[in-house]
Amino acid sequence: MFLxxxxxxxxxxxxxxxxxxxxxxxxxxxxxxxFKKGGxxxxxxxxxxxxxxxxxxxxxxQIEDEKKVxxxxxxxxLKTNIKHGVVCLEDGVLxxxxxxxxxxxx
Numbered sequence: 148m149f150l151x152x153x154x155x156x157x158x159x160x161x162x163x164x165x166x167x168x169x170x171x172x173x174x175x176x177x178x179x180x181x182f183k184k185g186g187x188x189x190x191x192x193x194x195x196x197x198x199x200x201x202x203x204x205x206x207x208x209q210i211e212d213e214k215k216v217x218x219x220x221x222x223x224x225l226k227t228n229i230k231h232g233v234v235c236l237e238d239g240v241l242x243x244x245x246x247x248x249x250x251x252x253x
Contacts, residue, residue: 155179163235164188168252176248182206182235190232195245197225204239208232 148170155167163186169177180188182204190209200222208217210231217223219239225231233241 157181161186166252171248171253174247176245176252178243178245178249178252180241180243182233182239182241184235184238186235188233190230192228192230193249194227195247195249196227197231197246198244199223199225200242202240202242205236206239206241207234207236 150170155169157165157167159165160180163183164180166178166180169179171177179202182188201217201219203219205216205218208215208223208231210223210225210229216236223231
């Protein structure tokens, strides 16, 4: 399957975040999240394994009780049910992969 950027559907989450679900099946999902500076991905947890790649920008990433600033080219991995969240320090984009798919995003 070919996934062309011009055909992505963007969902506005709030004034600082928008998300596109790029592709998925029952076992895997890929999303792109665009953040404006100050945008917050609130602290949460879910049953999905997750990998996030910082395509651009800078983010303060919190995993459990540890915080770290990650920038373009960095990434983070989360096993299931790990508390995590981000604060966008400069406009940026996260590319996120989930297994299994996030039914709540559909």
